[in-house]
Amino acid sequence: MMGCEKVGTRERILETAIDLFAMKGFNDVSIREITKAVGIKESSLYNHFASKQQMLDEIFEYLSKQFESRSVSEEEAVRHIEGLNPTEFMEMCLMNFNMYFGEPKLMKIWRILSIERFRNERANDFFTKQLIDTPLTYQSAVFEAMMKKGLIKEGDPKALARAFYSFMLFIYLRYFEVGHQDNPAANEELREMLKAHINFFTGAIAKYIL
Amino acid sequence: MMGCEKVGTRERILETAIDLFAMKGFNDVSIREITKAVGIKESSLYNHFASKQQMLDEIFEYLSKQFESRSVSEEEAVRHIEGLNPTEFMEMCLMNFNMYFGEPKLMKIWRILSIERFRNERANDFFTKQLIDTPLTYQSAVFEAMMKKGLIKEGDPKALARAFYSFMLFIYLRYFEVGHQDNPAANEELREMLKAHINFFTGAIAKYIL
DNA sequence: GTCTATACTTCGATAGAC
């Protein structure tokens, strides 16, 4: 009788699971809790997913595919960034932040990863690679190219990348990882902090006034 | 018959709980698991602790008291740091790192906090305050004092503190928060990274060659 | 203070009617 909307039940389950996992973590959310929120019985869920674990796997798979589809080569990254002035560079940083955390669904999955990485080695590897190591590699390549072109002072590009990018991790750790914020008022404050950060770096590494 | 060592059972339980909670998180460790590791029956544990939650509360209480006993005022911090040369300053940073994470027991409790802060608002508040906000305040006060004395370039001390201290959070997030490391070989690498970081900052903010 | 035994709850998952 109510089965007229059978299309979408699977997706509704998955969206609900993402919401709940992001709030409480995979282990602290029960099948009963998910199905109650969706409005179905526990047993019905198993017509769509073989196990609770499979739901988590699909969620991580989704994030992984998002990154595959959006990834660019280091060469492209260098070409895009090395010629920018400070203001344009800041906008680029904000865009990157938005690519990672701008969409609520992706943000929630990052939170799930942040929680699961303590229990799951694969989750930790993905988290470390995508959120830390890969961005550092790109950032280092960009700084190295800028040094070779004489745009910024000579130095250790890896150390410079760590110093610059650490701030992004600080923002994530302090304002994004634990989900009690979601207030748009803080956005302007974050933007000001990023501006101040880039101002500092511009002054610190500029060979000439950019 | 074996009751000859009744002194210490409570402490053994607590130490075992810290070990297990740090590895798997509070919720993923059962009373059965703890008591089995200690070598007692489940019911015996309740002669020492009223509940599982009380054990966690005591663990956090312990960390909290450690910080109370070691805390110094901002004025003291400024006096200690503002006159240091870069090498001395680096040693100071390493000492601070060791104060937070040098003792295995404290390191484990930080890991428990890292996990619990997603489920427990008080844990998150403590984590945020002790690991991020308070150190940033101190660091900012130090930079502000150095600016006033003309030791470093004028600028926004808060932004400078964020830029400098973010690196410490990067190290924690990347190498300490998830406990799969514990290899002393990486220590030298971390020391090199810290040295490079301080070198970069020294060059960036020094008014004169220090 | 430790033991045996057990109460009570919640969990993930399954069987089978419709």
Added chain:
DNA sequence: GTCTATCGAAGTATAGAC
């Protein structure tokens, strides 16, 4: 594809003998 009903396992915690 959803339901009712239920299973077996694992969780926290308690009662009472020793």
